[in-house]
Amino acid sequence: MADFMPVGGPVLPEDVVDREAFMDDVVARLLDRHSVVLSAPRRLGKSSVAYEVLRRLREQENCHTAAVDVSTVSTVQDLAERLIATCIADLEPGARAFQTARRSLGRLLRMPEVRARMFDLELSVGLGPGEQPSPEALLAEALALPERIAERNGRPFVLLFDEFQTTEAIGGAQLLAQLRGAFQLQRHTAFLFLGSQAGTMAQLFGSSAEAFYRFATMLDLPPVPDEAWRTYIHRKFSGRGIPIDDGAIDVILGVTGGHPYDTMQVAYEAYLLARRSRRVDARLVGAACVEAEMHLRQVFEAELDALGSKSRVLLGRVADSTSLYAGERSSGTVDRALTKLVRQGVLRHLSHGHYEFVEPMLARHLAAAGR
């Protein structure tokens, strides 16, 4: 079994379309110990880029790397345990290292003297006999670990936090302050923060009231150029013995706007339909779009439900290019709702009163649903 036009989570290095210059830039920054924030709406490829950046840092630049997906962490204690386990696993890759780390951590938490050795690193939490370490004390130990590993081995450490905007829900402003306090003292560790709520990430790293104010450089994930998609789709289809002409690829890109997930999805449906005819033309791509729209319908409806009925009406107007303010008593209310949709990563602001969809297929869905 091999990945073909993958849709879902982060893709393998050979399926990361374009992004070469961007990844090069992120690697260079992290090597110079400039931490980076990468925020972009859902499904545009943050994790694919970030995990490939980590792979390059590990394999080509001799860095230690570790990653935590904060959206799957429930408590401060859990965050500490995950951090320790992922850092230790990097010292000796493989499931066994992870289990060793977990076991040692279990000992650390049970032992009255609260000391544990993992490989040749000693973790210790200063406690009286019989006391359990507080989650914060354990986290302090976990946060110091990458730096200690980096210093001991003379190799920089790069730590990735995926879905970082969910940190606040775990431990509030106090947790953010503890993280910042620990990170800013480190001299051999750089951080890569990902977030799918650009508005929240901008607030976290850009507001002077926040602990992470200007802690890292904020980068935008650029769009994948059409030319890169053409080259990739040609290569994948010809690898399976199915020619696809440029006109057909242009129809795909016209419908998806080059949105990474949707482009993969439509191209894959085109491949499935072309298995018998062994050729892809614009007509077949039209049918592939209909298939992809059917698969995306439920996802879009769930997303629209979560946004609420007022947002849906407004988005319908953007999709139909009708007046955004028609029949509204207050233009301020409409403007605030639009700003929120931009923050939520649904719309992009172009110019005064003009917006476009981050995901053009959502606009098509709304326009079709309105008919």
Ligand SMILES: Nc1ncnc2c1ncn2[C@@H]1O[C@H](COP(=O)(O)OP(=O)(O)OP(=O)(O)O)[C@@H](O)[C@H]1O
């Ligand atoms: N550069 C890319 N090349 C090809 N496909 C991509 C690329 N980026 C994203 N994709 C497509 O989008 C899907 C989601 O990618 P990824 O998980 O990296 O995005 P994300 O921004 O981290 O999403 P989320 O916000 O849901 O975590 C991939 O499975 C793939 O189909």
Ligand SMILES: [Mg+2]
């Ligand atoms: Mg992701």
